[in-house]
Amino acid sequence: MTEAPVAIAPDVYWIGALDPQLRVFDVILKTANGTTYNAYCVRGATGVAVIDTVKAEYADTFFERLEQVARYDEITVIVLNHLEPDHTGALPELMRRAPQARLYISVKAQLMLKGLLKSEDLSYTPVDTGDTVDLGGRTLTFLNTPFLHWPDTQCTYLNEEALLFSGDVFGCHFCDPRLFNDRVGDFRFSFEYYYQHIMRPFREHVRYGLDLIEPLDLKLIAPAHGPILRDTPRAYVQRYRQLAAPLLHNEAADRAKTLVIFYISSYGNTALMALAVRDGAESIDGVRASLYDLQGGEVTPFVDLIEEADGIVFGSPTINGDAVKPIWDLLSSLAVVNIKDKLGAAFGSYGWTGEAVQMLEDRLRGLKLRVPVAGVRVKLIPTGEELARCHEFGKQLAEHLTGRASRRVIDMSELLKEPSHAQG
């Protein structure tokens, strides 16, 4: 069967590939009906542009479609909106077949391109927002949209057709050969799911990208995966704007920093500590502290809470030398939200050894949270004095959140006397 290209606008063709059998994408995403790798060809009076390619296994299909709309010696421009291998798998062969074509990539894509092609001797043009390429009566304008969803990502706008080649933004894993959003099956779930798993950790960057995209006249959005959005394309832009906003209005946000405390307790000891930490944090004006028993909730809403919080504290007993599984389950579910630079801390009661607190602190640092106050560990049942330490710990966390913590000066020789990090 001949793989036919599909015209999506005058002299603009979809030349991508369908992958209906794919069920898991990039380890983290499921898809119940596969995906598409969308590539496009734009013909102008003096030049031809190829925008993105496909996953390597689908290169033959891509070239078959491309050859029906352009000769290789006509191709003057190759645009890579995103260098991930599902869009660049056919690039080396395309460069071999069309050696005269000039590569246009974002500034941040340069080192990735060298890594991808394993060559330092490459010729390309790095482009930024507002840079253009003329194809003869047709103009491609670049929009630098970093972290949607890699540092290198950009969008490319075909001025004369008001057509945005958006890369992964506005895409989804949904495979339907009818291609256009007004003809394919219901892909709304896939669209939302894709945002939640791919774009959500970068929502500040999504907002930045939308600021560039929203002013454009948009007749059609041609993403790198899933349906081509020709019916009400702006509705998908508006939906992204909604998705990139906080889930609910935080009524305390204007007057308070938010500290969420998650705990789990075998015999009520870590729970007692959690209450004291909460009370200590609440004793500082401008902090809203909230307490959650991990046994009473599920991971997803807790991830939502963490996304909006300024500080996160974990209270865990130590069982057989480790923090407990519900804590690790939550801590291994945070890749979908941005938590960098939030305040983190840990505490807990233990019976024998008490490793959990430091393990959690190390994990929080690994997730790029700042951990300014060393955690409190208590052997078995906390005394009044130990609960006072927990109260003080909560207070110190609140002081750090509100910028009231005093800076401390330590001599290295003091640090060397201690087995682990020695904060206040």
Add this chain to the structure above:
Amino acid sequence: MPKANVTFEDIGVTVTVPAGTRLIEISEKVGAGITYGCREGECATCMMKIVSGMENMTERSVLEDKVLQENMASRKHRLACQAQVLGGEIVVRPG
């Protein structure tokens, strides 16, 4: 022995250290949010930002310079496992 004051912005702590100390030795002890991988200047996991006081640090070695460039670091970035303090005031943060 000359001393340097290294301030870790993320945790609000200043540590007074002897000249020649590598930043990794301090940040690990003090619990600053600089994480580590290979500790040999190859993986760039410990890349951090020198907020001020770059003149009080050793120069980049050829290896460190190569790794930083490969990771698209700015001129303000260093590897905590490679950079040593020489003296004076230095302010750093994870990054």
